[in-house]
Amino acid sequence: MVRITSTRLYLQFLRRSPAECTSKAIKFHSDIKIVEVGPRDGLQNEPTHVPTDIKVDFINKLSETGLTSIETTSFVSPKWVPQMGDNAEVFKKITKKENVDYPVLVPNIKGLMSALEVGAKEVAVFTSSSEAFSRKNTNCSIEEGITRIKEIIDVSKEYNLRVRGYISCVVGCPYDGFIHPLAVTKVATALLELGCYEISLGDTIGIGTKKTIYNMVKDILNVTKPENLAIHCHDTYGQALTNICTALDLGVKVVDSSVSGLGGCPYAKGASGNVATEDLVYMLHGLGATTGVDLKKLIEAGHFISTVINRPTASKVNTALHSKYFL
Template identity: 50%
Template sequence: MNPNIPARVRLIDVGPRDGLQNEKMPVPAEIKIGLVHRLQEAGLQEIEVTSYVSPKWVPQMADNHDVMSGIARVPGVDYSVLTPNLKGYEAAVQDRPDEIVVFGSASEAFSQKNINCSIAESIERFAPVVEAARSAGIRVRGAMSCTVGCPYEGEVAPERVGYLAGLLKGIGVQRVDVADTIGVGTPRKVQRAIEATLAHFALHEVSGHFHDTYGQALSNTLAALELGVWNFQSSVAGLGGCPYAKGATGNVATEDVVYMLHGMGIDTGIDLDKLVDAGAYISGFLDRKPNSRVAVALLNKRAG
């Protein structure tokens, strides 16, 4: 086995935030709280709970205060939230998150279309947010989107990823996610994006966030593991579609990642059965099957 492959992996479940934010059907706060409780009971130590974006843009996250204040927090579990600007941060800080997430794109076209400004301008806008959070003792993570491909400009060069990582490091961001937002990446491309990031951040400050649009997420996870990356984002039940590819899946399912890792003898601290229960809980509310091969297989086995 590759000596770089870590013996233990820590997963960040982004289902409650990234997974649910594009759901058309409103999900009540108590269901979101129930999902967070089931995830932490399954052994997740990092959960991305909600975002503080204007409810006009993301109505699904309008209940952020209710959700954050309704969670029975467990020691040893970190609760992170997405903050798009200083106003969002000021709302978030009242709810005592352990970490805030700011974001930037490695694609200039995506940045312009998404937030009407250049990559450099978008990161500069986050400087006061990062400064405020760090002063308050709140950790800061930077989500780097489109690190291998962009819906507008196609392939994204590793140099662009390095450029974005350098900008985030420059404003005080403590760790970053290398995200394949549209799921077009393949193992070597993903490794190049991670290597470009490692020029600015240490290995323990880098996580992988791979979408499964083209069925490559587990292969890309393995490619990142080969470089020694030990922190990954995934979404229970595969919640969260990809807004750019009609009918395509988005986030890789936490259940699928955990099954692979456990099969490789890698420790996650997660109870797969309880994780499947958490996915079945939210999928039941949304009235559909979990978007996880492993969850479907295990639920069928139980029913059999």
């Protein structure tokens, strides 16, 4: 009896039109915003020194792809992040397009004031859902980190700056192990109440799976709407695209990514970079999504920066299509 029912369902599926078969994907993935984090998150721990003019060319190339948000640099101390020591110069030199946002990361009030001096319109703040990671990465507890963020947001409001919040280690930490969804929800709630317009949920060491990402996002949706969330996945275990789809199915419509899969977490052994923007765009377009991104131009930008740092691209789509487009 079970076999007959299964066969009937299968035959019914075969009779469906292509439009019917893809309607769910289009419904859930129609308009997706991509936040490109390659110039900041992707390069900040890169051991190869990237000259300022190269960074400027890189960001300008990304600006021509159709991306609407490109995280440009980080106003941190060059003592801790030497690669970002030219932050002000990079931000001033890039060609800014009217339809593109150029957010910058700031760790404290000093960084915020430096960002204001060069005319930044949007800043990002960061904390963690893991106590151990917070102390390792920012030398403070989560509570102390939230206090710092409050100071940044209070001043940002005076200057009408938009503030985006990052939460790292949303499903796992190299020190604390598994992170309970409630821990992430508590931090997200605090950031939203302080005034962050959006919270980016970061699987910093890339250990997330469909189940852990689902449980984490679902718990946060008890206190906020999907419009206030973004997903930020690293691809250490090859699960990033699956995890992103899981978040999209829950209504999230903003995804962070890094062209050519640049980046990685210095505190997690073996952790690879962010999900590659080229791979993300290819997948989203295959789902019928609208991103506004020109994949060919994106591949060109990814190849450019990979050549500069003398490393093969981590993007499978770039590897597959670069020769088709440019050779």
